[in-house]
Amino acid sequence: MSILSAAVDVLRCFSSTRHDVTVTDLVSLLGMPKSNASRLLRAMRDEGLLETVGDSKRYRPSLLLSQVGHIYRFAASLIDRADAVVGRISDEVGHTGYISVRRGTDIVGVTAHPGRHALRVVTSIGDRIAAFASSTGRALLARLPDDEVRRLYAGGFVPPSDTAPQDLDELLARLAINRREGYAESHDEAVRGVRAISVSVGDPTTGDEVALCISFPAAIVTPEERLAIIRSLGEGAAEIAALTRDPFFIPLHPSIAETAP
Amino acid sequence: MSILSAAVDVLRCFSSTRHDVTVTDLVSLLGMPKSNASRLLRAMRDEGLLETVGDSKRYRPSLLLSQVGHIYRFAASLIDRADAVVGRISDEVGHTGYISVRRGTDIVGVTAHPGRHALRVVTSIGDRIAAFASSTGRALLARLPDDEVRRLYAGGFVPPSDTAPQDLDELLARLAINRREGYAESHDEAVRGVRAISVSVGDPTTGDEVALCISFPAAIVTPEERLAIIRSLGEGAAEIAALTRDPFFIPLHPSIAETAP
DNA sequence: ACTCAAGTTCCATTTTATGGAACTCTCTTG
């Protein structure tokens, strides 16, 4: 056990609901002796990974981490491109847009563009949600062959709501539809009343894959608006796929993509 | 020398111009034996601090760092409040807005809102500029007593242009004006043709201090627009200062703050 | 197939981390 892994464990303690940690937090969260916790936090602060909050005994991530974390977006330039596309669409339609990446069976939001509507979907960057029960997750899972999806979910899963896939077979059936149509959709899955539409695109040179998603209250969007969102997302993702020469890109089905005469 | 400090040295290698590193990069940048560089990068990747780019030998910051770095903004909630204010003003006037923090004699950009104008100031998050030669820097230095400024610049400084303070006395004189007027301004300092206006505010409970800045091409802003920007920044900062009960807040001079009848 | 640059592995030595216990500091409470 290197001190490096202990330090990373500390970083993993931070979340959208825990912005700072203390020695005792580490003792209870990680079960480490408090002598270690005390020295580790001080060492991480001395090295510049953490900052103390005011003159208290609380530690939070440092400016350095903020800077390095920011570079992730540019290093993974696919994210930047996708973010630009989602930002533009979010601006046009006024609904919340975000982009996410998959880590195993989890989806993590990377960037978000809040909508303008009074009734808007609020997303939290950095939180993990289940891939199988979200449109972003299924848009990304649809890029995998069924075998690999089966392997990922060998342990089964617990559906969070009635409209989410109830078992592996239903998930695979929905992924098959996603592959045919070129987009994924969710309704009342993680949050009631919320609908979301996602497409995915990858960059074979870096191995990155991201989902582009627009999320909106189901009640206030007309069928025409919904179709326009699907088309915008599909077109944006197709442009990126052309740039990266993504071999696994799933284009919109022609019957959806064709614009009215 | 703990491996922690070596790992942090690696993180410091990343910049807006270096999005990923290799073993040889570390050997030349940090002068470490390549055996160490090789193991260190692998260990950092295994722990989740870095990711390999595709299947190449290049390493970039990981999603984890992106997530933790994001938390910095919320942990330092002053930054979030200031960012909201600057974002709104940037939207209104169409010019680039950003917020920065001070680390010693350096200023680091934390968030930015690009302007809408065709001619716009582009800032890069995470890069360091000299505090004495920027409006954001002087807005933050103005919060310190002269003694402390003298101590910071005991080693003197090299002015980057004719319009920047040429020596410590001129810097102190300009800080005195900033304290009286309630804002700081730069013109042709870091970048020719660029003007910037900054105010600063702090949070005594966390010890954080940030500068709010609007930056614009000198040629296209009228005196009335400039005054409106100063007033917007001053009012926004004053609202934050009231929330945090900032004891060192410098309000706008009444002759500037008063709006036309 | 050859060459060179880049990266990885090996190993004895040196340095650092570990965790229990004693100690200090700082609030809270009687």
Place this chain on the structure above:
DNA sequence: CAAGAGAGTTCCATAAAATGGAACTTGAGT
């Protein structure tokens, strides 16, 4: 205001990990 509790720090011998030079492997370009 003193006792007590909770939180954090320091100490120390032991256990574990990092170091760096050299040998070895990989891979891209000729």
